[in-house]
Amino acid sequence: MFGGYQNRMDLPTTYSSMNAYDSITVIKGSHTVIYGGGGPGGTVLFERITPRFYPGEQYRASASTGYTSNSDTWQIGADAAIGNSNGYRRTIVDYIDANNYEDGAGDTVRSAYTNKDGIILLGYTSTADTLLELFYEANRDDDVLFAGAGMDSPSSDNDTTRLKFETGSPEGVLDAMKPELYYSEIDHLMDNYSPRTLSAPMEMRAPSSSDTGGGRVIDEINASNGRVWTVGTDYMKNNRDAKRYAGPGTGGTPTTLQSILWPDVDLAQTGLFAELTRPLTDRDSLTAGVRYDYVDTSAGRADEDALVAVMPGPPPMPVFRSPEDLYQLYYGTRDDDHTENNIGGFVTLRHVLESNSAVYATLSRSVRTADATERYIASDNGMGSMRWIGLLQRRQRLYPARPRPWPERHPAGRQCHHLPQRRCATLRIRDGGRHSLGQLLVEPRHAGVCACPQQRRQSHRPRSPPGQQPLP
Numbered sequence: 085m086f087g088g089y090q091n092r093m094d095l096p097t098t099y100s101s102m103n104a105y106d107s108i109t110v111i112k113g114s115h116t117v118i119y120g121g122g123g124p125g126g127t128v129l130f131e132r133i134t135p136r137f138y139p140g141e142q143y144r145a146s147a148s149t150g151y152t153s154n155s156d157t158w159q160i161g162a163d164a165a166i167g168n169s170n171g172y173r174r175t176i177v178d179y180i181d182a183n184n185y186e187d188g189a190g191d192t193v194r195s196a197y198t199n200k201d202g203i204i205l206l207g208y209t210s211t212a213d214t215l216l217e218l219f220y221e222a223n224r225d226d227d228v229l230f231a232g233a234g235m236d237s238p239s240s241d242n243d244t245t246r247l248k249f250e251t252g253s254p255e256g257v258l259d260a261m262k263p264e265l266y267y268s269e270i271d272h273l274m275d276n277y278s279p280r281t282l283s284a285p286m287e288m289r290a291p292s293s294s295d296t297g298g299g300r301v302i303d304e305i306n307a308s309n310g311r312v313w314t315v316g317t318d319y320m321k322n323n324r325d326a327k328r329y330a331g332p333g334t335g336g337t338p339t340t341l342q343s344i345l346w347p348d349v350d351l352a353q354t355g356l357f358a359e360l361t362r363p364l365t366d367r368d369s370l371t372a373g374v375r376y377d378y379v380d381t382s383a384g385r386a387d388e389d390a391l392v393a394v395m396p397g398p399p400p401m402p403v404f405r406s407p408e409d410l411y412q413l414y415y416g417t418r419d420d421d422h423t424e425n426n427i428g429g430f431v432t433l434r435h436v437l438e439s440n441s442a443v444y445a446t447l448s449r450s451v452r453t454a455d456a457t458e459r460y461i462a463s464d465n466g467m468g469s470m471r472w473i474g475l476l477q478r479r480q481r482l483y484p485a486r487p488r489p490w491p492e493r494h495p496a497g498r499q500c501h502h503l504p505q506r507r508c509a510t511l512r513i514r515d516g517g518r519h520s521l522g523q524l525l526v527e528p529r530h531a532g533v534c535a536c537p538q539q540r541r542q543s544h545r546p547r548s549p550p551g552q553q554p555l556p
């Protein structure tokens with residue numbers, strides 16, 4: 085699932101309550117290729133695990149409530165399941181009503197929201213090892229206030245459906261297959277006049293959507309000599325669309341299309357992966373994985389004009405502008421269909437020491453593909469310094485571990501298209517309780533700095549496109 089707003093205030097975790105998960109797992113660093121490409125910092129898994137009903141057991145239920153005085157926040161939730169050894173029906177509901185909180189100086193910080201979350205899980209456990217599970221979640225956020233932002237969110241809705249099947253007996257190749265399908269819809273609305281009193285000269289309203297569908301099949305095979313292979317494939321397609329409307333500050337709903345923020349952006353990713361764990365000696369073992377991703381992106385409405393004139397006046401004015409006009413202005417191209425072939429992987433060697441400790445070393449390479457905002461955002465404005473235009477082309481790689489101002493620009497007013505891939509080695513020492521005792525991280529010295537010779541040359545020739553403020 086991907087959030088529904090280009091400013092990234094609605095992370096995927098926004099669309100579920102804490103009580104909706106039974107388990108949260110953190111995989112530090114690049115130590116698996118099963119859950120997608122990228123993620124050099126690590127992978128966080130949010131999972132719902134419904135234990136099987138044992139014979140004679142009929143229901144389980146729990147309830148929780150809480151109150152936070154500073155923000156006057158009430159939370160109430162319940163989790164109930166009925167079932168038998170053949171299956172279960174589980175329902176989780178949660179309600180949170182939060183108000184603004186007061187900071188240490190006694191000032192009120194805009195942070196209020198209301199959240200309703202409902203989940204239904206239907207499980208069919210035909211044998212002791214198999215599970216067929218249908219999952220549906222509806223999440224509703226209302227009147228979410230943002231400190232420091234120019235808009236708030238009157239509503240933000242998510243609906244997710246998932247179907248998965250698994251067996252717990254990896255005897256044969258087919259027995260151990262775990263297929264999974266999902267579809268998620270997000271509708272997110274931002275405006276500057278309904279949860280707050282209008283203070284800007286114009287009313288602004290920005291509805292956006294983010295729909296993600298996909299699936300994957302994983303197969304875990306126990307081979308001879310203690311080797312375990314995990315192989316699989318996954319597919320994901322995300323579509324995002326966002327518009328911003330403007331209107332006079334005299335009430336009513338703004339209806340003039342001011343910007344096409346995400347112009348019907350499609351991002352499809354097909355992955356193939358394989359991971360191997362094998363013992364080498366009594367004390368040494370090896371884990372390795374490789375992953376290939378084919379990425380295909382396009383922007384279906386990039387040639388559509390917004391309806392607020394950049395230059396008003398009699399013919400040949402007024403001039404209207406599309407996202408492609410903005411890409412042309414800032415990056416010199418109208419080309420917005422891209423494909424990528426990305427390869428990542430890792431090798432980990434683990435050595436068990438005396439005294440219940442182990443040492444391990446990992447060498448990894450991960451590639452994260454750029455998202456809809458980085459590729460296609462087209463937030464137009466009469467003032468050049470207020471614009472936010474993104475267009476990553478062709479085989480760019482992004483190094484996400486080091487934050488930098490966005491959009492990244494060079495003195496020539498061009499975005500860096502060729503950031504280095506992350507190649508790093510980690511060495512960790514852990515005790516038997518899996519606590520990390522130490523870590524050595526080896527990185528290339530210039531990681532995070534533009535490595536493209538062409539861009540470096542261009543950066544010495546300052547050139548601002550018309551309408552854009554001088555760049556730092």
Ligand SMILES: [Cu+2]
Pocket residue numbers: 089091093094237272273274
């Ligand atoms: Cu938002």
